[in-house]
Amino acid sequence: MKLMKLPMNFPGRFQTAAGSRIGVGAALLLLLVVMLAPATAQAPPAPREWSPAQVRAILDKTQTIRLAPSLAHLSPGERIAVTRLLEVGRIFQDVYEQQRHRAALTARAALSRRTDTQGRALYTLYRLNQGPIATTLENKREPALAVPDAPPGKNVYPWDLTKAELDAFLAAHPNERARLTDLRSVVRRAEMAVLKRDLAKLRQYPAIDALHPGLRARLQGLARRPNRATLYAAPYSLAYADEMVRSHGLLNEAADAVAGSDPQFARYLRNRARDLLSDDYESGDAAWLKGRFKNLNAQIGAYETYDDELLGTRAFYGLSLLATRTRESAELREAMKGIQALEDMLPYERRRRVMEDIPVGVYDVVADFGQTRGGNTATNLPNEAYLVERYGSIILLRANIMRNPDIFRGSGDIYGAAVVPNQAAHLTPDGNFYRTLWHEVGHYLGPDVTASGQALDVIGADANLLEELKADLVSLFVAKELRRRGYYSEDQLRSLYASGILRTLQNNKPRREQPYNMMQLMQWNWFLDRKVLAFDPSSAKLSIDYDRYHEAVRDLLKQVIAIQEAGDASVASAFVDRWGKWDEALHGKVAANIRAQQRYRFRLFEYAALSSSPS
Ligand SMILES: [Zn+2]
Numbered sequence: 001m002k003l004m005k006l007p008m009n010f011p012g013r014f015q016t017a018a019g020s021r022i023g024v025g026a027a028l029l030l031l032l033v034v035m036l037a038p039a040t041a042q043a044p045p046a047p048r049e050w051s052p053a054q055v056r057a058i059l060d061k062t063q064t065i066r067l068a069p070s071l072a073h074l075s076p077g078e079r080i081a082v083t084r085l086l087e088v089g090r091i092f093q094d095v096y097e098q099q100r101h102r103a104a105l106t107a108r109a110a111l112s113r114r115t116d117t118q119g120r121a122l123y124t125l126y127r128l129n130q131g132p133i134a135t136t137l138e139n140k141r142e143p144a145l146a147v148p149d150a151p152p153g154k155n156v157y158p159w160d161l162t163k164a165e166l167d168a169f170l171a172a173h174p175n176e177r178a179r180l181t182d183l184r185s186v187v188r189r190a191e192m193a194v195l196k197r198d199l200a201k202l203r204q205y206p207a208i209d210a211l212h213p214g215l216r217a218r219l220q221g222l223a224r225r226p227n228r229a230t231l232y233a234a235p236y237s238l239a240y241a242d243e244m245v246r247s248h249g250l251l252n253e254a255a256d257a258v259a260g261s262d263p264q265f266a267r268y269l270r271n272r273a274r275d276l277l278s279d280d281y282e283s284g285d286a287a288w289l290k291g292r293f294k295n296l297n298a299q300i301g302a303y304e305t306y307d308d309e310l311l312g313t314r315a316f317y318g319l320s321l322l323a324t325r326t327r328e329s330a331e332l333r334e335a336m337k338g339i340q341a342l343e344d345m346l347p348y349e350r351r352r353r354v355m356e357d358i359p360v361g362v363y364d365v366v367a368d369f370g371q372t373r374g375g376n377t378a379t380n381l382p383n384e385a386y387l388v389e390r391y392g393s394i395i396l397l398r399a400n401i402m403r404n405p406d407i408f409r410g411s412g413d414i415y416g417a418a419v420v421p422n423q424a425a426h427l428t429p430d431g432n433f434y435r436t437l438w439h440e441v442g443h444y445l446g447p448d449v450t451a452s453g454q455a456l457d458v459i460g461a462d463a464n465l466l467e468e469l470k471a472d473l474v475s476l477f478v479a480k481e482l483r484r485r486g487y488y489s490e491d492q493l494r495s496l497y498a499s500g501i502l503r504t505l506q507n508n509k510p511r512r513e514q515p516y517n518m519m520q521l522m523q524w525n526w527f528l529d530r531k532v533l534a535f536d537p538s539s540a541k542l543s544i545d546y547d548r549y550h551e552a553v554r555d556l557l558k559q560v561i562a563i564q565e566a567g568d569a570s571v572a573s574a575f576v577d578r579w580g581k582w583d584e585a586l587h588g589k590v591a592a593n594i595r596a597q598q599r600y601r602f603r604l605f606e607y608a609a610l611s612s613s614p615s
Helices: 024-036 052-059 076-100 104-113 117-129 163-172 174-180 192-204 206-211 215-224 241-258 263-278 282-290 326-335 339-345 385-391 411-418 429-444 456-477 479-484 490-504 515-529 546-566 569-579 584-597
Strands: 062-067 133-135 141-143 185-190 227-235 296-304 316-324 360-370 378-381 394-398 533-536 541-544 602-607
Touching (some): 062 360, 076 104, 076 296, 117 133, 174 227, 185 192, 192 206, 206 263, 241 263, 378 429, 394 429, 429 456, 456 515, 456 569, 490 515, 546 569
Parallel strands (some): 062 602
Antiparallel strands (some): 296 316, 316 360, 378 394, 533 541
16 A cells, blocks of 8 residues: 555656556456357457567667665675575565466466577566566556466456455355455365365464464365355465465574674564464564664565455565665654654644654665565555554665666656746756655555544555555645745755656556556646646646645645545545546647657666576
């Protein structure tokens, strides 16, 4: 819920591989045909590999960014920890790709054996998309290899499961709802072969068995009456048992290596290792959020649910290994004091206490894996309200991405493509940095539960979108007060506002299921409606009225918070539909001008730390 993707919040409107949606309608139709039509009917056309020209069109628009922060200051123990954590990252990368497509790893293995030019290009395309389903220049998702399209629930649900079947099963089995919608379990059909596999893994790994009381008895009960119409939940530790047991061992080795020099980091790693086998992250999250670490930090595990487009409740695996910028982090924490007063200023009635001592830090990305891979500028975790309530949340700002000169290059051009010339220079790197920082703080402020005390997830598919929208708006809303306090200069405030406009601009019509892009488009439309932005059709440029900015932000923030507090999925959805409209004569023209400025559309990240150690 709280992970910022570079493409959405940064100059450059880049697409990332992860978190994008596939052609749901087509996939379901295909499945329907397969299920309903007997062998006599004509088979649907088998998916074909993209042509060299199709692959080339994407790779020509792909910028490769190599991250290579210095690790020279690390102690010998920390270096050992780095190698172990990178190994865990590789395991998570495989699990992530498996979670997103059942044929991912076999397709990848086949590609890695190919030596022809097309095979190598496809392998790069696979890496860019972290799987065989690729994003096109038209922002569509489709198989680039000869594999079936992925269903909305990807591979963490039965491949042929429809939303209707799942909903019907949940309605008929209310006692199973919690398990079947759990953050860290896969949904399976109670078929004999599947149950046998799961029971065998429980016997093979007594630790997983012991950490899931009642699970074995439940599976044995199902095995007495196997029925593919019966759905059950297998915890991730069981579904990916071999991988999680290996990761548990590696994390403990990493902990051993830093136990003397950074005992708090070591304790975090041991707790998280156990979490991977219990699927309950509370102990590791507490150690992560409350610990004070030295030179390293890491996000480890399954946190974000963007890839689950069936229910939006299942988390996908990722790992980020980060090297701390110690001095910058200390300075930043000092600057963050006094945020309770900002919370108290937000436009809603209920008041809550927020933690004054947010664990915010500035880091260099050593390597990202799985769900975390890409141009994320910052991370804010955990997402679960009860954990945030107890332990607060951690904010990890990724300096070597936010300040990467290759990534920054061209941002002025893109802004300039959309905004009138005499305002185009208002955007500076400062604006993007502060907007990103205060977006993350924004997740910390405002309601964390609905008015009736339920988790915000109750809003359903648009919960993420609203949370991101709120965070965006908070970053802009508090700016006026921060200027009053002297935190921002007048130029910085204007640059932040300019960055807020840049944030809204799109180079393509967003898909309804893209939470970031949709909420950006909503802000764009709101700013037009409130005359913060004026559009000149003859030049296709936007101009900004800064005097209207703060009030417009306040009013939209007020509505968004009210919808979060109401906790009603249909109200949320109608609000998104109302403000998420796309007008070809306006948005389309600006988008075309932006595209014309863009040398690249996609970014592929590479990590020096991975090429220098065996894979
Ligand atoms: Zn966010």
